[in-house]
Amino acid sequence: MAAALGAATAWASPVLSPGQDALVREAVGGAEGALEGGWRIAGFAIARDRVELRLAGPEGEGLTAVLRGAAGAGGGEQTPLGWLEAPDALPEGAARALLARLRAAPRPLAWREEPAEGARLEAPADAPPPDPVAREAATREVGARWAARRGEAPPPPEAPLEPPVASALDALLAGDAAAARASLEPLVPDALRDEASALAPGALSVWLAAGGDAGLTVHALGERFPDEPRVAALVAASLRADDDLTAAADWVAHGLSAPLDDALLVSEARALGLDVVSPPARALPLPPSPEGHPAWPWQLAGVALALTLLLAALRHRSASALLALLAAGLAAWLALPPPAARPFPELPRALWAPLAGGPCHSGPALRERSALRVRARCPEGPLTLSVAALDPSRPPPPPSLGQRLTAHHRVSLPGLRRPSPPALQSLALLAAAVAAAEASPGGLSLASPAEPPPPSLGRPSFADAPPALRAELRLGAAAVAAALVLALATLARTLATFSRHGPPRDPAEWATLLAFAAAALAHALVPPHMIMVYGGYGLVSDLATGTIPRYGVGALFAYGPLLWLGAADHATLQAANRLLGLACLPLAWQLGCRLVAPPGLARAAAAWLFALLPVIAFDHASESIVVFPTFLALAGLCRLTDPTAPRTAGGPAPPSATDARALVAAVLLGAAALCRPEILIAAALVPLWLVATGALPTRQARRVALVTALASLPLLAVQLAQALARSAALQAEGALPGLGSPLAGALAVVLHRNILTRPDFTPPLVGLLVLAGLLYRSPQRRAALATAALAFAWMAATAVDLVDISIPRLHMPALLLLIPVAGLGLAELRARWLTHDPRPASRAAFAALLVVLFTAGAGWSAWRLQRPSNEDAEERFWRDVAAVVQRTGGCVATLDYPDPPVAGKTPRFVPAYLFPEGPDRHPFYPLSELDRALARCPGPVHVALGLRCYAAYREAEDPVPPGREPLPICRDVWRRADLEPVFERELPNRGDLGFELYPAGGPLRVGLYRVSRPRR
Structure with missing residues (x-):
């Protein structure tokens, strides 16, 4: 044995494993590692069997120190990086400082044994031949494990684990992850740091399942420990996230051949459509849910939603409620489609x-x-x-x-x-x-099998979602589908009232009809706008990929299906919002007619305000996700105040009809709250609002309010809990400011930071008319005060992180509630004006004054809303970039979040969904990864330098940077590659719209460039 050992070591010498540059740089302190006496580490070079450290002295003299994997003939000093051979001419103080720096290295270098020059390279003559019995036994074991995990054979006997691993697994299965980690602490961390160390089978998997830190990337773990089942599961999950499903399935199959069962591996297999059986009791457990909350609240809210719709259908015999129940069930089932079946990867x-x-x-x-x-x-x-x-x-x-x-x-x-x-x-x-x-009969083919077709065009798969997230997704889909059916039914009933009385009978009705025609024309003609200062790109990306926005799960299913089944483009949202926004107007007008706008001038004025206020059509042509929940909320309020509910002979509506109305409204309000957190506050106040308006008899109003509150409580409660959890997480990340004093922020919104008090958004005349409707005594004053209170509470709920550019989209629902109050105010003002002076000339003067004031205010508002901005220019830039890349293929490198400097609050979202991946394009890379794009992209590589190259967030009190210099990462790309312009533009710097981003100078150059060749 000793002779054999000597033969085994005579041919080997230590060499450096690849990929050690970062470790050396980390240890020596980069290119300017200061020592003592003016000496410093000026740089380093890595050779196969050594690391050379270039040392520079105070007078410019140079020396070289060497690190090797083993002590040389002259000895040396041992460090975590290897054996140091310092030059004799290096002063003693500098030598001590160098040794101390290397011994303080946080991580060791990885050296391995390789044959030395001239060594005998063939296997020794006395090497033992392969053992065919052991080979066949190992093959049968692997086949038995695969067959058992596919349900084709009984499970084989449990493979014995080494004692430390077995005791750690027992502790983990007993729920004591800390004890499991303690059992493996002497084994795993050291082996992870030393590439040459071996680990007992299953040790790393148990360590990872118990929450232990590997200190390596997932794919580095796969390189070193491919036979560990938990490692295979993690690599498969990473590949599946990158849509490399074939490679993920191969890793899952590889992990299933290991002796140790793993529930996470089974979960990955099922997410990929592989048919495998459930893991046994002694399998590695699933990791805790990353969502951090249980599934039962969402499941309970889903049951409550189904019961609410069922009661509404049975008690009122409502076809719309029954249809909504069916739509909810179908949506909940379709929200989480099973993955497409995939054949189990086969090997000879x-x-x-x-x-x-x-x-x-x-x-x-x-x-x-x-x-x-x-x-x-x-x-x-x-x-x-x-x-x-x-x-x-x-x-x-x-x-x-x-x-x-x-x-x-x-x-x-x-x-x-x-x-x-x-x-x-x-x-x-x-x-x-x-x-x-x-x-063998099947031969050996290395070609990857064809991918199964996706379940539907563009629809994201949630098959791997943890239980809590699955329950949340199902509830969101069900609530939105049911509410959409009910809202459309409410809209149909509202539109039916326009034709119920036949053709218009007086000038006011004709004026109302013409106003809605004008509103439809305005919604069709207003140009689309991106109003979220690039945040819309990130929002649409989340919706397109199935990521729940931070506002709530309802938003995902309100707009996501349009992107999954149609064009993944923010223009899709803008087109949908035009229709939804137009549908909001008759609902808001009908609600106002029932509560605050008496027949005649008040109703006609409200209709024309809906048509002519520029901010309404402007908001409805944007990528806002507030329009859909506004539609639902207005439909819910219309249901609550519906005067057409069946009545008994000479009496009020029976309790069954009252309850049904309240149940339907609760579903609409609850679904709206799932889309936006501020609607949760407004929805919670609706029962009080209903009683305060006097729209229904007192006893009936109280019953409707109570049933509405109880029926909407489950949906509001889960949204409140989720909103609080997400807010806390965003505050911890610095993405959301602390609440500070909520009352102070809400009061500021009510007094001056709202859509009525900003002439850029709404003519001042509208605010004065609302004030008149609230102050003048009229039969409708009680309902007007209650409606205004609800509207201002709605706006106050948006105080958290409210920026001026967000006011139109967040306060639009409140404005729609207040416009009928403005119509009431106009009617009251006119009546009092004419009471003092009823002459026709006075009437004409009043009308002319109103026209002048409104035209001036609306003209200013339209100019401010539609003025060109840097964001509009950036939108056109990306449209042109997309047109070029879709025609030529290839990839795009552009400024992105991974690029320096750290983005912080600077919005760097780009519309990546406009660049669908295909066989000749893998679209987006950060500018800092241009070299990787050149190495991996199958087509031409483009560099897109837009206006974001000049954007860097600053606080309002910070000075505006002079000049027009782009960020260094955008400037340096010209030194890294030869760029050929595809198109170039000089754009005027139109300043900041919502955040302080841009410098003072201009014009700003943007362009799309093709990389002709990199510069080395």
Whole structure:
């Protein structure tokens, strides 16, 4: 044995593993590592078997220190980075400082043994031959595990684990993750730091399942520990997140061949559509839900929603409620479609245990795209072997020591120029296994199987969502679907009232009809706008990919299906908002007619305000996600105040009809609250509002209010809990300011930071008319005061993180409630004016004054809202970039969040959804990863330098930067590559719209460029 050991070590010498540059840079302090006496580390160079540290003295003299993996003939000092050989000419103080710096290195370098020059490269003559019995036994074990986990055979006997691993697993299954980590603490962390160390099977999986930190990336873990089931599950999850589903399925199959069962691996298999059985009781458990909350509140709210709709359908015999119930059930089922079925990845039997019986240990071969990899653990350390198909159109490669050729494949040892005898023996074993696989009935094909078709066009898959998130998604889909049916039914009933009385009978009715025609024309003609200062790009990206926005799950299903089934484009949201916004107007007008606007002038004036206020059409042509919940909320208020409910002979409506009206309204208000958190506050106040308006008899109003409050409580409660949790998380990240004094912020909104008090958004005349409607005594004053209180409470609820540019979209629902009050105020003002002076000339003067005041205010508002902005120019820029890239293919590198400097509050969202991925394009890379784009992109690489290259967030009190210099990352790209302009523009700097972003100078140059070649 001693002789064999001597033979095994005579040929080996330590060399540096690849990828150590970052560790050396971290240890030596970059290129300016100061020592003592004016000496410093001026740089370093990495060779195969050493690291050379270039030292510079105070007078410019230079010396070189060397780090090696083992002590040389002259000895040296041992450090975590290796053995230091310092030059004799280095002063003692500087030498001590250098040694101290290297010994303080946070992580060691990884050295491995490789054959030395001139060593004997063949396997020793007395090397033991492969053990065919062990090889067959290992193959049968792998096959038995795969068959059992696919439900095709009974589970094999549980494989024994080493004592520390077994005790850690027992503690983990008992719920004591801390004890499990403590059992493995002496083993796992050191092995993770030392690449040459081996770990007992299952140790790393138990460590990770118990919450232990690996300190490595997921794919680095996959390189070193591919046979650990938890590692395979994590790599598969990462690949699935990147839509590399075939590779993810291969990793899942590889992990399922391990002796230790893992519930996370089974979850990944099912998310990919693989048919596997449930894990046994002693499997590694699933990690805790990342959502941090249980599923039962969402499930309970879903049950309450179903019961509410069922009661509304049964008690009122309402076809719309029954249809809403069916829509809710269908939406909840379709929200989480099962993944498309996928065949289990198959390997020829010869590759199940290809190295069994030899000196190295490995699991089955692992398919990685168009190659096979075998990652083995040998006596001298890890080893990777590769199998690639030979190109029949080219001559076979020349023979070499580190490769074997079969009839159709090349088996090699990538990265090893002088392989060890165990590596050569493993190479021969794998080549024999590949030859056997080629001769098997099915042969060996390395081509990846075709992907199954997606379940539907663009629809995201939530198959891997944790239970709480699945319950939240189902509830959101069900609530939005049910509410949409009920809101459309309410809109149909509202529109029916326009034709119920036949053609218009007086000038006021004609004026109302013409006003709604004008509103439709305005909504059709107003140009679209992005109003969220680039935040709309991020919001639409979330909706398109199935990410729940921070505002609530309802928003995902209100607008997401339009993007999944149609064009993934913010223009889709803008078109939908035009229709939804137009649908809001008759609902708001009808509600106002019932409560505050008497027949005649008040109703006609309200209709014309809906049509002519520029801010309304402007908001409804944007990417705002407030329009849909506004539609639902207005429909709910219309249901509550509906005077057409059946009545008994000579009496009020029966309780069943009252309850049904309240139940339907509760669903509408609850679904609206799931879309936006501020609507939650308004919806909670609606029962009080209903009683205060006097729209219904007192006893009936109280009953309706109570039923509405109780029926909407489950939906409001889950949205409140989620809103508080998300707000806390955003505050912790610095993305949302602290609440400070909520009352002070709300009071500021009520007094001066609202849509009525800003002439840029609403003519001052409208605010004066609202005030008149509230102050003058009239039969409708009580309802007007209650409605105004609800509207101002709604606006006050938006005080958290409110910026001026967001006021129109967030306060639009309140404005729609207040416009009928303004119509009432106009009617009261006119009546009092004419009471003092009823002459026709006075009447004409009153009308002329109103026209002048409104025209001046509306003209100013329209100019301010529609004025050109930097954001409009950036939108046109990205449309042109998308047109070019969709025509030519390829990729785009642009300023993104990973790029320096740290973005902070600067919005760097880009409309990546305009660039669908395809076989010739993998669209987006940050500018800092331009080299990676050039290496990976199959087509031309473009660089898009837009106005965001000049944007850097600053506080309002900070000075505006002079000049027009772009960010350094955008400027330096010209030094990194030769760029050919595709188009270039000089844009005027129109300043800041909602945030302080841009410098003072201009014009600003933007452009799209094609990379002709990188500069080295």
